[in-house]
Amino acid sequence: EKAIDTNKKKNKKPTTSNIMKLLILVVFFSFVSIAFSGFNVHHTVDVGNVYVIYDDDEAGSCIIVDSGFGTSTTSIIDEINNLNRIVKGLFLTHGHQDHISGAPALSEAFPEMSIYVASDDIKEEVINSATNDGINFDFENEIEVIDDDSSFYDILNWDMSIYHDFEQSESDYFSVLVVDEANFAFVGDIIFKQSHLYLGTDLDLEKLENWKDDTLEQISISGDLGFDDVTIIYPGYGDVASINDIKPQVNYINKFIDLVTYCNVDGEFNTLEEVKNQLLITYPNYINGFFLDFMTTNTAWTDLQDSYDDCIERDVSDTENDDDDDFFGLFDDDSSSSLSSNIFLLLSSLIFFLIYF
Numbered sequence: 348e349k350a351i352d353t354n355k356k357k358n359k360k361p362t363t364s365n366i367m368k369l370l371i372l373v374v375f376f377s378f379v380s381i382a383f384s385g386f387n388v389h390h391t392v393d394v395g396n397v398y399v400i401y402d403d404d405e406a407g408s409c410i411i412v413d414s415g416f417g418t419s420t421t422s423i424i425d426e427i428n429n430l431n432r433i434v435k436g437l438f439l440t441h442g443h444q445d446h447i448s449g450a451p452a453l454s455e456a457f458p459e460m461s462i463y464v465a466s467d468d469i470k471e472e473v474i475n476s477a478t479n480d481g482i483n484f485d486f487e488n489e490i491e492v493i494d495d496d497s498s499f500y501d502i503l504n505w506d507m508s509i510y511h512d513f514e515q516s517e518s519d520y521f522s523v524l525v526v527d528e529a530n531f532a533f534v535g536d537i538i539f540k541q542s543h544l545y546l547g548t549d550l551d552l553e554k555l556e557n558w559k560d561d562t563l564e565q566i567s568i569s570g571d572l573g574f575d576d577v578t579i580i581y582p583g584y585g586d587v588a589s590i591n592d593i594k595p596q597v598n599y600i601n602k603f604i605d606l607v608t609y610c611n612v613d614g615e616f617n618t619l620e621e622v623k624n625q626l627l628i629t630y631p632n633y634i635n636g637f638f639l640d641f642m643t644t645n646t647a648w649t650d651l652q653d654s655y656d657d658c659i660e661r662d663v664s665d666t667e668n669d670d671d672d673d674f675f676g677l678f679d680d681d682s683s684s685s686l687s688s689n690i691f692l693l694l695s696s697l698i699f700f701l702i703y704f
Contacts, residue, residue, distance in 0.1 A: 386505075386529035388581065389430060391415070391423050396446055396583040398533060400526070401432050402503050410436040410502055411460075412524060412533045413583070414449030417482070423449060424456045434460045435502040439490075440535030441521035442472030444480045446583070451484040462490050463499045465511040465522035472520050505529075510572055513537075513565065516558035517545065523572065531579035532572075537562050538580060538596055540588035542634045543626065546603065547641025552651055559600045563593050585634050602629065607648050610658035619643040 389399040401409035409432035415423060427434060434457035439447055454460060464470045474486050493499050493509060500507060511522040517536050524533040536545065537558070546555075565571050566580075568590050574580075580588040606622040617625065623639040642648065652658070 386526065386531075388531070389426065390581070391426050396536075397423055397449070398581055399427055399430060399432070399434075400503070401430070402505065407431065407433045408435045408502055409433065410438060410499075411453065412438050412581075413440055413446040413535070414453050416445055417448040417452060420449040420452035420456075424453065427457075433457075436460060436499055437462045438499070438524055438533075439464050439469070439473060440524065440533060440583075441469060441518040442474075442476040443518060443536070444476055444482075446535065447473050447476060447486075448480065448482050450486070450489075451482065454484070454489065461498065462486070463493050463497070464490055465493055465509045465524075466520065467492055468520040469511065469522060472518070508572075510565075514557035514561040516554050516562045517550070519549070523566070525572065529579075530575070530577060531581065532566075532574065533581045534566065534583075536583040538566065538588055538592060539582045539584060539635075540586045540592045541595070541630075541632060542582075542585050543630065543636055543638045544596070544599065544603075545638045545641060546648075547638075547645050550645060551647040552604070555600055555604065559597050563597060566590065567593050599626075599630070602626070605661075607651060608655065608659055609661045614658070614660075616652045616658045619645075619648055622648075 387401050387403060389401075391397040391399070396413050397415040398412040399409050400412065409427070409430065411427070411434060414420070414437060434453070437450060437453060437460055439450070439462065450462060454462070464473060470486070470490050470492055473490065476482075477484060477486050491497065491499070506527040508525045508527055509522055510525070511520070513521060521535050521537065523535070523537070526532070566574050568575060574590050576590060578590060580590070580592070582588050603622070603626065606617055606625055607619075608616075611617050611621065620643055623643055626639060627636055
């Protein structure tokens with residue numbers, strides 16, 4: 348009797364409940380495979396604006412994003428060698444010295460490395476910056492401008508998008524590299540997480556407004572680049588960021604403009620040193636305070652004050668400070684992170700799986 352019952356149970360058709368459990372298992376392990384699909388970013392320890400991106404599933408190739416200062420390349424080269432990767436490409440987001448001057452040493456250390464930029468304008472900016480800063484390297488012939496058929500896209504065989512149609516702001520010409528499959532982006536110096544901004548030479552009010560109203564708008568959740576609230580943003584310096592860091596940066600820019608143009612308690616313009624000190628007081632937890640030293644020598648800000656008949660009557664100390672806006676991401680400033688926005692899906696499915704079973 349019992350043997351017959353047992354045999355009947357073995358021959359029973361799968362129930363709807365069992366089929367659902369099977370489907371949940373399939374979905375769960377699909378998320379696991381996606382979340383750990385091998386997208387990796389190594390953020391160099393000593394130089395903040397250098398990243399190495401690679402895929403665990405590929406045969407040892409990697410791409411460097413920005414090259415840092417030339418004086419720091421020894422430590423960068425050592426870190427890359429420790430990753431046991433063949434450097435096939437160096438992508439320069441823009442032409443500022445602290446992003447390009449390490450290229451000669453990296454090119455010598457990694458002879459298979461090609462150098463890429465997103466546009467002819469960026470290439471020209473790199474060449475001019477190198478000339479002005481005395482960087483002895485043939486960028487003219489070494490740089491490849493990326494087009495649809497570029498070898499750049501074949502290095503890692505990832506779905507990547509490159510954007511460079513921005514108004515002049517922090518840099519005259521710059522680009523954003525997005526790894527679409529993993530939903531992370533390398534943005535150069537256009538956005539930071541809790542950092543003072545470079546407001547020095549070559550920046551003026553028009554470019555500052557462009558930075559706020561065009562560049563940051565394009566990378567917002569409603570912008571042209573398609574970022575969402577789980578896009579991992581890798582800035583030039585500091586911790587990884589998200590679109591939730593856009594509003595604090597806009598507020599910072601507005602605060603700076605107010606400090607330059609509005610009257611202080613004595614009914615006069617703030618000096619640039621006073622502007623610097625007020626920003627340091629208002630944002631005590633922000634990194635890169637030394638950037639403000641460049642602001643104090645930028646004559647565009649004193650020229651802006653001179654363009655007014657008088658300072659604007661308002662107490663800027665009451666300006667709202669959104670310094671404490673929450674950061675959505677779950678990633679700390681780690682020297683090496685396994686990346687995928689799908690980690691959120693993994694965690695959600697794991698919790699659901701544990702509850703269901």
